Amino acid sequence: MxxxxxxxxxxxxxxxxxxxxxISPSQIEQFKNLPRAQQEALARQYGIDLDNIQGRRQSxxxxxxxxxxxxxxxxxxxxxxxMQQEQEQQQKEEELARKNGGLKPFGYDLFAGSPTTxxxxxxxxxxxxxxxxxxxxxxxQLWGKENQQLELPVSRDGSIxxxxxxxxSIAGLSxxxxxxxxxxxxxxxxxxxxxxxxxxxxxxMRVFVLGEARNPGSYTVSSLSTxxxxxxxSGGVKQSGSLRTVQxxxxxxxxGTLDLYDLLLNGDSSxxxxxxxxxxxxxxxxxxRAGIEGEVYRPALYELEDETSLKELVRLAGGLTPQAYxxxxxxxxxxxxxxxxxxxxxxxxxxxxxxxxxxxxxxTIASIADITGQYIEVRGAATRPGRYAFVPGMRVSSxxxxxxxxxxxxxxxxxxxxxRQSTDDHLSTLVIDLRDALRSPGSEADLLLExxxxxxxxxxxxxxxxxxxxxxxxxxxxxxxxxxxxERISKPSEQQLANLRPQQREELQQNYEERRWxxxxxREQLAESEQDELRQLQDAKREKLLxxxxxxxxxxxxxxxxxxxxxxSGEVRxxxxxxxxxxxxxxxxxALAGGLKDSASLLSAxxxxxxxxxxxxxxxxxxxxxxxxxxxxxxxxxxxxRDSILIQPTPDFDKQYRIILSGEVRxxxxxxxxxGETLRDVILRAGGLTENAFPRGAVFTRQKLRRLEAQRLRxxxxxxxxxxxxxxxxxxxxxxxxxxxxxxxxxxxxDVQNSRPVGRMVIDLAEVMQDEGYQSIRLQDGDSLSVPxxxxxxxxxxxxxxxxxxxHQAGLTxxxxxxxxxxxxxxxxxxxxxxxxxxxxxxLPEKSRWFGGRSQQLEPGDTIIMPIDVDRLNKLxxxxxxxxxxxxxxxxxxxxxxx
Numbered sequence: 058m059x060x061x062x063x064x065x066x067x068x069x070x071x072x073x074x075x076x077x078x079x080i081s082p083s084q085i086e087q088f089k090n091l092p093r094a095q096q097e098a099l100a101r102q103y104g105i106d107l108d109n110i111q112g113r114r115q116s117x118x119x120x121x122x123x124x125x126x127x128x129x130x131x132x133x134x135x136x137x138x139x140m141q142q143e144q145e146q147q148q149k150e151e152e153l154a155r156k157n158g159g160l161k162p163f164g165y166d167l168f169a170g171s172p173t174t175x176x177x178x179x180x181x182x183x184x185x186x187x188x189x190x191x192x193x194x195x196x197x198q199l200w201g202k203e204n205q206q207l208e209l210p211v212s213r214d215g216s217i218x219x220x221x222x223x224x225x226s227i228a229g230l231s232x233x234x235x236x237x238x239x240x241x242x243x244x245x246x247x248x249x250x251x252x253x254x255x256x257x258x259x260x261x262m263r264v265f266v267l268g269e270a271r272n273p274g275s276y277t278v279s280s281l282s283t284x285x286x287x288x289x290x291s292g293g294v295k296q297s298g299s300l301r302t303v304q305x306x307x308x309x310x311x312x313g314t315l316d317l318y319d320l321l322l323n324g325d326s327s328x329x330x331x332x333x334x335x336x337x338x339x340x341x342x343x344x345x346r347a348g349i350e351g352e353v354y355r356p357a358l359y360e361l362e363d364e365t366s367l368k369e370l371v372r373l374a375g376g377l378t379p380q381a382y383x384x385x386x387x388x389x390x391x392x393x394x395x396x397x398x399x400x401x402x403x404x405x406x407x408x409x410x411x412x413x414x415x416x417x418x419x420x421t422i423a424s425i426a427d428i429t430g431q432y433i434e435v436r437g438a439a440t441r442p443g444r445y446a447f448v449p450g451m452r453v454s455s456x457x458x459x460x461x462x463x464x465x466x467x468x469x470x471x472x473x474x475x476x477r478q479s480t481d482d483h484l485s486t487l488v489i490d491l492r493d494a495l496r497s498p499g500s501e502a503d504l505l506l507e508x509x510x511x512x513x514x515x516x517x518x519x520x521x522x523x524x525x526x527x528x529x530x531x532x533x534x535x536x537x538x539x540x541x542x543x544e545r546i547s548k549p550s551e552q553q554l555a556n557l558r559p560q561q562r563e564e565l566q567q568n569y570e571e572r573r574w575x576x577x578x579x580r581e582q583l584a585e586s587e588q589d590e591l592r593q594l595q596d597a598k599r600e601k602l603l604x605x606x607x608x609x610x611x612x613x614x615x616x617x618x619x620x621x622x623x624x625x626s627g628e629v630r631x632x633x634x635x636x637x638x639x640x641x642x643x644x645x646x647x648a649l650a651g652g653l654k655d656s657a658s659l660l661s662a663x664x665x666x667x668x669x670x671x672x673x674x675x676x677x678x679x680x681x682x683x684x685x686x687x688x689x690x691x692x693x694x695x696x697x698x699r700d701s702i703l704i705q706p707t708p709d710f711d712k713q714y715r716i717i718l719s720g721e722v723r724x725x726x727x728x729x730x731x732x733g734e735t736l737r738d739v740i741l742r743a744g745g746l747t748e749n750a751f752p753r754g755a756v757f758t759r760q761k762l763r764r765l766e767a768q769r770l771r772x773x774x775x776x777x778x779x780x781x782x783x784x785x786x787x788x789x790x791x792x793x794x795x796x797x798x799x800x801x802x803x804x805x806x807x808d809v810q811n812s813r814p815v816g817r818m819v820i821d822l823a824e825v826m827q828d829e830g831y832q833s834i835r836l837q838d839g840d841s842l843s844v845p846x847x848x849x850x851x852x853x854x855x856x857x858x859x860x861x862x863x864x865h866q867a868g869l870t871x872x873x874x875x876x877x878x879x880x881x882x883x884x885x886x887x888x889x890x891x892x893x894x895x896x897x898x899x900x901l902p903e904k905s906r907w908f909g910g911r912s913q914q915l916e917p918g919d920t921i922i923m924p925i926d927v928d929r930l931n932k933l934x935x936x937x938x939x940x941x942x943x944x945x946x947x948x949x950x951x952x953x954x955x956x
Contacts, residue, residue: 160348160419163357163373164300164321165293183256183281187232188333191215192260193280195227197239202249208257222246232256264332266291268340269298283329284315287338298340301360305330306337318360322373345416349374352381352422361416367402368410370420377404382425388412389419430508437514437597438468451506453489454498457514460491467594469517472648474636475504476511476606484609486621488638488645504640516597517630517651599631599651607634619698625650627704628657643687643694643702656710659685664694665701716836718743720844721750736834736842737825745826749846752822754895754918756815760839763816770814819897848895848918853878855923856885865917871902874921886926893920 189195189211197207209217215228225242227235236254243252259280264287267273271292278286284305294300300317312330319325332338343360347370350356354375367386377383383404392398402409404422414420432444435456440463445456453475457463460470475487489512493502506512595601607622614620621637623646630651638645643664647653662684667675684704686692714732716739719725723744730739736757746752822844824831850862851874858879871892881887892900895918902913915921 160358162296163359165296183232189227189230189235190260194257196255196257198253199250201251262334265337269295270340271295282332284338285329294340297343299343301362302341304339347414347418349420352378352424365414367412367414370414380424382423387421390415391417433506433510435512438465438516439514447508452503453494454503467516467518469515474513478509486636486638488641513602515599516594623696623700625702628654628706629704637696656706658705658707663703667699714838717841721747721846723747730836736836750844751847754845755822756843757818757820758816758841759818762818763814766814766816817897851915852920856882856925857923871913881923884925885923889924891922
């Protein structure tokens with residue numbers, strides 16, 4: 058039954074098609090669901106054309122959606138070829154830019170490239186004159202007696218099919234005309250029903266982009282696409298193509314021309330016509346060009362159209378900038394003899410603006426010069442540096458009214474330098490006493506200013522109470538500059554660290570890290586305003602403001618007018634090269650150098666002057682100057698070119714000799730002594746020794762001896778390291794005792810590394826104090842004397858069973874004390890026992906010939922040393938000396954520490 062119901066309408070398919078009747082879509086779907094063999098059998102039985110049925114069905118449907126831009130499946134070779142072509146094109150464009158002095162053609166960047174997608178916006182009202190064609194979809198809403206929503210695609214024959222009404226041909230009609238016909242049919246065939254017609258999905262169409270396009274060819278675009286849409290799709294216009302005469306052709310006829318300059322410069326899209334299927338967008342070769350550069354907003358190469366004036370070209374380039382100088386516009390062009398010539402035009406006049414621009418011209422709009430007059434400039438450590446308007450009669454007090462408000466806290470308030478430039482660019486300098494100038498405005502010290510004067514205000518970090526932030530900030534800046542230059546930070550190397558003792562190594566590393574990170578940390582913690590102030594102070598230092606000035610003075614020097622600068626060294630705050638002020642002498646030059654230090658000698662200063670001898674060569678002549686008279690203003694010492702002034706220091710100005718007295722002194726403390734004073738003199742000034750003093754055990758140390766001991770320790774450490782390496786390389790060749798020797802040497806090396814130099818000098822303090830005729834001990838700076846109280850013990854150190862101190866008992870000998878400490882160990886060298894006396898001297902006790910023992914009696918404070926037997930440890934004689942050094946230093950340190 059179902060098959061009969063299905064075949065009956067199929068049998069009527071062709072006649073119904075002839076009478077414009079349509080088969081139900083559901084019936085066709087049932088037929089298509091049958092197996093292919095049954096479809097063919099039924100079609101043959103009833104004489105039905107299957108292709109007609111399928112074609113009829115397809116005509117009822119909208120063609121498949123086609124991408125706005127067709128994508129081609131290119132193999133690897135095609136992609137590589139395209140990339141190579143793009144690179145060659147880019148190289149050609151760069152070469153063209155180089156030929157034109159860096160100028161690039163205007164406007165091509167807008168269309169350059171191949172967009173991944175560029176489709177015109179379809180969600181906009183469709184124009185009434187839009188022409189319908191196959192692929193468009195009409196949306197019809199019926200309401201009234203019957204409510205229905207229809208989407209009717211325009212078939213290939215240009216018609217739409219109404220249900221129960223038949224086809225309606227609308228191809229070639231405008232959207233407005235088609236809407237009127239549809240409304241008319243609905244009103245005629247459907248009683249009480251009205252229709253609203255809108256345009257749904259749009260069709261795609263194929264257009265051609267040819268000529269100087271980056272990727273010429275045919276493209277499938279939307280039916281609402283315009284000329285610019287096609288240009289985007291094709292990748293834009295090559296620089297060899299014209300932007301002003303893009304042609305729109307249809308069926309071989311020119312429809313219109315698009316000037317892209319109107320779109321780019323004025324936003325005028327009236328010439329951007331909509332395309333139709335088969336249209337051609339043709340880009341002809343570029344026309345004549347002219348370039349414009351300099352003070353315009355869009356310097357580039359521009360394509361000329363007809364007769365272009367200079368005013369029109371400037372308008373294309375965006376107009377003149379505020380820095381442009383229109384009085385003399387330079388024009389480079391090729392004359393009739395094919396030679397490049399230079400012409401000029403005055404753009405301020407109508408004649409210059411209307412000057413014709415010829416193909417190949419290159420126009421340069423010069424910039425106005427920097428401010429050349431009517432100003433004065435303040436530089437350096439001022440609160441408001443910069444340029445100020447010049448008014449005749451201005452003085453220094455007109456610009457700097459108050460020292461506190463107009464200068465930074467770290468500015469030098471005593472002196473400033475005025476740099477004056479004459480009309481022939483000759484530089485001269487004048488020195489200014491800022492305090493006098495602002496204290497008495499209008500006075501002689503308050504100098505009159507002239508146009509283009511520069512007032513240099515120096516920073517003076519040494520004479521201010523500015524905290525250490527400036528110094529740390531300077532370290533940070535120095536660190537940053539060195540890092541930017543690629544320099545290595547002075548971090549200690551591993552080899553340097555290896556040669557140091559553990560404590561020294563740790564101190565060096567900590568010092569490096571602390572200075573490095575502290576500078577950075579302090580930099581981060583500073584407020585932005587503080588950073589600016591510190592940066593300004595660094596830039597206002599003399600060594601940054603003056604080198605350029607001195608260099609200019611050198612450049613302008615001639616044999617008749619030598620360079621006007623001098624060199625000041627010695628006891629001034631900022632030694633260096635300084636200009637010779639026209640209104641001052643030596644005292645003013647010293648003021649520019651920051652003034653004298655308190656260590657400067659006012660008795661005399663040395664002036665070295667190079668003078669021309671009669672033979673034609675130059676000779677240096679030196680003479681002494683009474684500096685006190687010069688600084689007091691009683692004498693004015695004139696200066697000449699390249700004079701060298703040496704400010705001598707006061708002899709022994711910073712030398713303050715000090716000695717530290719501690720222990721059993723009546724008034725211990727740090728005492729200052731004069732040249733040639735002795736130890737006895739200072740002790741007497743300190744009230745002498747107390748009743749409990751033990752002068753024989755006094756420890757007298759000296760810095761010079763401490764440095765010598767430190768050097769001996771370093772040498773001993775280096776030799777011990779070498780000996781340790783030699784013992785380790787020998788291997789276990791002495792009955793298994795080599796490992797023990799290595800351990801002992803390592804222990805001795807560790808003792809050496811942990812030892813600290815004392816610098817003790819053996820003296821007999823009792824004789825020094827009691828006998829005035831005894832050899833006097835002349836003091837040196839840094840000496841120290843520690844006087845212990847009366848001791849009651851005798852110490853035993855070294856290779857004994859139990860190193861310790863014993864209560865002194867009269868009559869006990871060296872062997873008695875050694876026996877009380879358990880006697881020597883197996884490594885001890887019993888034949889080399891020595892005693893370090895309380896005063897630091899060493900005694901070698903000898904065995905008695907009668908009794909075979911060491912019968913020398915000891916005194917309180919003595920120390921017995923039992924050395925190690927170095928002969929049985931591979932005969933390393935150095936160990937004996939090293940052990941003595943270590944023990945002696947340990948005893949000295951212990952004596953000082955027991956006070």
